[in-house]
Amino acid sequence: MTSAFDQFIEDGKVLAGRHGLSWDAPYDPHTGAIPKTHWWDLGTAAGKVERSRKLISTFAANYAAVAAVGSVTGRDCSGVMTPAWISFFKATALHDLFVKGRTPANFTNNISDSLRILAICAGDTPPPLLSASIVSAAYNAALIASPSAKRASTLKALIANWLDGTGIADQRPLAQYCTPDPSNTLALEREKRIETTLRRQVDSKRPDALRSDLSQVHYAEKLPNEAALAELIRIVFSASPHTFSDLIRFHQARILLATGFRVGELVSLPSNCLIVEQPAPTNPRLFGPLTPIVMLRHYAEKQMPAGRGFELVEAIQHVPPLLVPTVMSTVSTVLRATEPLRRLAMAQRATGSLFPDLQPEALISWTEAYTRASGMMQVTVSEIPQSLKDAYREAYDVVALNAIRQHQARALVSSSVSPRVRDYFRRVEIDRQGRSLLRDSEGSEFLLEKRERLAGRTPFVRVGELEEYIREALPTKLPELRLSRSDRGKIGLEDRLFLYPGRAVAEAKHDAIIDIERYFSVQYASTADLEQQLGGIGGGRLFQRYGDSDDERGHKINPHSLRHLQNTELFSRGVADTVISKRFNRKDTDQSYVYDHRKLAEHLEEMEPEKARLAKTMLGPKAREAFDLIRGGRITGPVVSTFQRIQREEGDEAAFEFLNAEAGALHFTPYGFCLNSFAASPCVKHLECFNRCSHLVRTDAPEEQKNLTDLSRRYEIHIERLRTKPSKAPNYITQLAHAEERLAGVKAALAQAPGPPVFPEGSSLHAEVGRAR
Structure with a gap:
């Protein structure tokens, strides 16, 4: 050795x-x-x-x-x-x-x-x-x-x-x-x-490849799909959550959209995450009160030095004033909704018991034991009225939850116990190798055969035995009572913001209501759950449950792509790279540029800020569009040559004035962009650009591609008809040649990428018509 x-x-x-x-x-x-x-x-x-x-x-x-x-x-x-x-x-x-x-x-x-x-x-x-x-x-x-x-x-x-x-x-x-x-x-x-x-x-780590299209986005696949993003925003801000767990997920998505947190940072948000400071104005009588400063306390990832000092490192992110109402209402709603879970988790930690309000030797009815072990509120054959369900799901308030509990208590007097209760304890008996959990009122073993009627008897369950069974048979439902370390002390389950009932699949599967005040399983949100809800295989589960159409139900979003999106938008708004890096808890600015997915046009503006500002103030909409095409090298022609000459000889301001005057004549056709100016006279060959006109340039407009495809199909049908029915008429050959020539031009346009002229060796149809006159 x-x-x-x-x-x-x-x-x-x-x-x-x-x-x-x-x-x-x-x-x-x-x-x-x-x-x-x-x-x-x-x-x-x-x-x-x-x-x-x-x-x-x-x-x-x-x-x-x-x-x-x-x-x-x-x-x-x-x-x-x-x-x-x-x-x-x-x-x-x-x-x-x-x-x-x-x-x-x-x-x-x-x-x-x-x-x-x-x-x-x-x-x-x-x-x-x-x-x-x-x-x-x-x-x-x-x-x-x-x-x-x-x-x-x-x-x-x-x-x-x-x-x-x-x-x-x-x-x-x-x-x-x-x-x-x-x-x-x-x-x-x-x-x-x-x-x-x-x-x-x-x-993926190499320098940017050359981009010839001004609208081309750098590594666009790392940004969320626009349709999926719009649908996510509609769902989390407009739809009504069908379950308590979905309520928490909706608000997780809202915070994610507002902050761009990593998923791990989002799910670990502390319950005291909201920080509101009221700055004192220098002259309140003159200026009035200042706007409150709102920040989010969170645990930043990728901050630990080698050797592991602390597991969770606290950081602060400022909330932009525009997003303050969204963030504050989200945090307050989640805190109110999860308060029963938070109280239960605190009591469980203090007592070490899953049922801190009960003594281990106490006997409780089997219906109450069923609710406490499974979370299910319906314990009788009498269905919970839809009106009570709707009232609870409107705000997920414990007052409405208590009304449901009272309804089932009254139903127990006149209705029989739900078969699900009996089936549950039959499964428990099987798990315990034939030993029943049920007791009579004296605490003796209560044996209940498969189809035996209760005949007025009420089975009970001893609390200590129920807890022992849960710890042995249901380990994945146990609340996580271990403490995490942070640079500010110990962090427990009750200190987390996003809590929900553990493995409550019956909420969505059976339209069930979970008793969050009595159900023992309290868990905090996980990264795996949110990733599956937004971007699971075959589409995110939130999209599947709340989408209005088949297309919308098939959407999915990688939660981390929202971080890429916010990083890019901040760059687009001119925010300094140092500020962006600070916002996202980065140690240097290099990583912020890895998350930068702006279009080529935006990068060009950043390289020439003075010219970009002048163009923004001087150019009209059409002139600005033409300027972007010229600057990206996507179009050429007489107007472009004149613009560039004036720009070299007289400067940007004179060139922009010329472009404003000529841009009205430059125009889009159904088949591409025309580079020629018709300010003096119109083009009598209008909409025949595909007949090898040198002024035609393809763009990336989807409608343009569709128009050319439809035109190509019509020419092909027309040519096929001419060939299947030949004629000896003198104009037959001319007509067929004319159609074939036009089809060749349309196919050439379809094959050309946006940017360069479709027919660089073609002729100016406008000029030829002018000479013919």
Whole structure:
């Protein structure tokens, strides 16, 4: 063993002890499974509280990895890592988390699987003694272990960083041997996928490609689709949410539109996020009170230095005055709606019980137990009146919720219990291997057969037993009572702004009402949920539920694209890059330009601000449009040549005056833009531009493309008719030649890209007609 390897392991042991992790965790040597009590929860160790825990629960590779290694090496291999590799595996996890300062997910989602493949491929060979053949075999196994070949690219990176870069490997550099086997067709195919992905990533970081179209947007695919954005705005500001969870999601989207937060920053907003300052005016009698300054306190991502100081770093974003009403009303609405959930979460933390208002030995009716465990308010066969549902969903107020509760309490006197209650406790009995949760009024076991009638009896449930069942059988519904660390102290569930009932799928699926005052499961919003609601596969779920047409129901938006959009709009409005970078919690201005997707015309204006301001004040609408086309090099012609000559000789002001006078004559036709001026005389060949007129220039207007396509189709039909019915008339050949010539011109126009003349070698039809006179 090398001293570098020994030191790496010793440092790992120190890090494990410092963060409360047991280094010598026991495991099954045959399966690699670690006992649950000894699992490493990397998120908890780092102070990062997440619903999806990042765990090390086994020292074995998965079946696909073992099969891939066997396929490459041609031998049966154990899926469990050897002790030396287990030590290296644990030390790498700790160094990645606490030295490199990366997230727990980086190890569990990226490094872990690739490192397991390398370990089982190496077998008894320890990390320092790795050879080129082992690395090559592991790389090829990683290539075929997953369709995306992501594990292979990660394997190459971890060898370069953790074995070559740290000096642990004796025969370094080893990363150079991460190459596909020429005889393995599948490995070669997966290698091509890696190359394609790398090429795409490199291309996205290159300088801007040349853009010939003034309206061309830089990396437009990173901006939200306009129709989808308009539909999202309509939904979250106009539609009525059908469920409590959708109410929270609507307001999340409103804040996202107003701030451009990262999704993680949005869902982690604290309940005290709103900051309102009343500045004192210098002379209140003269100027009156100043407008309040409104800011949003949030936890900024990507702020932690290496070594992980704190998990959550507080930051402030100012809210523009135009958006203050939206932001303030959104925050106040969410705080009011989630107040019952917040109170319950606080009580759960204080008592350690899921039902803090009840004693563990207390007996409650099975209908109340059903509501507290599932959240469902309807416990009888008597349906909740639609009027009560509508009253509650109008404002999601607890007063209306109490009216529904009273309705069901009255219905219990005259109606039977809903079959769903009976079915629920039947499933509980199955989960408990035949042991019923139900008790009689004395606390004895209450056995209820499948079709047995109650006959006036009322089953009860002991609170402590119900809570024990929930903790064992429903772990994904448990409220997250772990505390997150921040630079201002501990952050609990009750300190979050966006709360909703956990896994309340019955709201949307069965039009159910959830009792948010009694349902034990309180959860905070997650990034995965919002991404799925706005941009899920096949369309965002909010669009599917609230869209008015099939097209609208198919929309989807990447939430992060709204950050790109706001960044671009701020640049378009002339906001300084330093201000934009500060708004989005960036450490320098470079990243703000990565998010800049302005059109070419806007970039040109930024490069010549004085000329842009003069054009804005002097030019009329048509002249301004012509100026943009000229400046982008999209049109040429006599007027353009004269404009450019005046601009060179007499300056911008004289050139703009000329363009104002001539621009009225420059005009758009149904088939493109005409460069000639008809101020003196009209064109008698008007609308025959496609007959090889040198003044015709295509634009990017959709209507223009449609007009040319329709015209081409009509000419084709006309020519086909002439050919199917030939004639000996003297004008037949002339008519056919005329139609074919026009069709060729139309097709040439269709094939031409916007910008350059369609017929650069053509003639001026206007000039020819003038000479004919």
